[in-house]
Amino acid sequence: MKSDNVKSGLQQAPHRSLFNALGMTKEELERPLIGIVSSYNEIVPGHMNLDKITEAVRTGVLMAGGTPVVFPAIAVCDGIAMGHIGMKYSLITRELIADSTEAMAIAHQFDGLVMVPNCDKNVPGLLMAAARVNIPTIFVSGGPMLAGKMRDGQRTCLSHMFEAVGARAAGKIDDEKLEEYESRACPTCGSCSGMYTANSMNCLTEALGMALPGNGTIPAVMSDRIRLAKHTGMQIMELVRQNIRPRDIMNEKALRNAMAVDMALGCSTNSMLHLPAIAHEAGVKLDLEVANEISAKTPNLCHLAPAGDTYIEDLNEAGGVYAVMNELAKKNLLSTDMITCTGKTVWENIRDCKNRNPEIIRPVEEPYSETGGIAVLKGNLAPLGSVVKRAAVVPEMMVHEGPARVFDCEEDAIAAILGGQIKKGDVVVIRYEGPRGGPGMREMLNPTSAITGMGLEQYCALITDGRFSGASRGASIGHISPEAAVGGPIALVQEGDIISIDIPHNALNLKVSDSELERRRAAWKPREPKVTTGALRRYAALVTSANTGAVLVAPEDR
Incomplete structure (x- = not known):
């Protein structure tokens, strides 16, 4: 085990004394050490539930015979940072997250990692770290927020809230309506409910093969999310046993798959910053020329908010990311023979995942457009x-x-x-x-x-x-x-x-x-x-x- 570098042999006796100080038993030290990178904090709505997700991952690791060790990662709420000097700090946190996670993982010689992110720079930062460190790694996010609902029954979300500011300035709505948006746009914890950057990257983590099905779409408030986290904790032990590493999964084919799914879903333009950066860390060249090449042949199948009036919870009910991938596979728009974190190939993962709602996920024969969303x-x-x-x-x-x-x-x-x-x-x-x-x-x-x-x-x-x-x-x-x-x-x-x-x-x-x-x-x-x-x-x-x-x-x- 990689962790033997810090726990086995004569020279590691001082190290073991420090593990003793942590209260670890000899039995725990005989098992693989699994680092759980928890992005929990109390300022980001998408992260306020990650303590529960992290605890569920711990449970899964223990159930499967590992020793879980939690350490933190930072995260900024882009919504709260928006429109003032705070937004200058948002993108640089991606580099800080990648660097600090790399430092922690290598300094302590973990045998595997479970990444628990949710929001905009946190997901790509941890994917970059995973590619750099290249030990068995799997992701589980905190999940998307539910859409809000106005008193007239109209569903709403954070982008409507920002637009309401302009509508109020133009005299199109009054203060009472603005306050209604304030109280209803963000009704639960989770990453904001449209196909914004956080949900885009969580969905693309599935497409890359680095997360179990449902990671990008199961709402934060559903118990399915807790079960997903437990299964993720169990699955990291299987990845450690088989020595399946991020660079085995995030190869050129997988990254091109992710870009194709990006085009089909109509993801955030920020994905065009993050996917090439992740590819770079994995030793793969992925540039903007590739983006247009893939977009030219990949149909846009989803119009989730803000492009339309449907939300991530609707995508989940329609079959999720795997159903979208199944549609793309019908026209051979994906590579399907690569290994993923499930231990199965892409095709084995998606072949039985059907499109349950063609109004949410357009059939590949009837897309919104013949070209991609970006x-x-x-x-x-x-x-x-x-x-x-x-x-x-x-x-x-x-x-x-x-x-x-x-x-x-x-x-x-x-x-x-x-x-x-x-x-x-x-x-x-x-x-x-x-x-x-x-x-x-x-x-x-x-x-x-x-x-x-x-x-x-x-x-x-x-x-x-x-x-x-x-x-x-x-x-x-x-x-x-x-x-x-x-x-x-x-x-x-x-x-x-x-x-x-x-x-x-x-x-x-x-x-x-x-x-x-x-x-x-x-x-x-x-x-x-x-x-x-x-x-x-x-x-x-x-x-x-x-x-x-x-x-x-x-x-x-x-």
């Missing part, structure tokens, strides 16, 4: 790429041209939108919000929700070198690369310039001559990022300029 756009405004959640764009905005309204930070853009300064046809440009320029690559849910709340979703686009949540709707194009802070073309846009968006043809262009762009580039001067603390300062110094590439922090600087 598109990568390129052009002279984004030569290295940009990302849009195509499944959530209204038909009227799939092709659009309009004058640029330019802002150098999120706050100024929001003030202009809510102040009625943005008109139909405008393209709102928010720059210097990238990984280095922000620093931290803030999520732009507030401005895009304000556009929707003001009733401009069908008329205005928003582009940024920041990023977008899975909760964003409309022609919201993020992850513009290179970012403004390193002289990317978005830094050269001037007020009133015409911007051309053509999502069907994957194009994003500034209608300015090459010579004029060169003149502006020659006159452009770098700006110092607005950093105030050690964590942001270190992050801004390390971050790569190609922010839509595989990693946010250059591997040689880790």
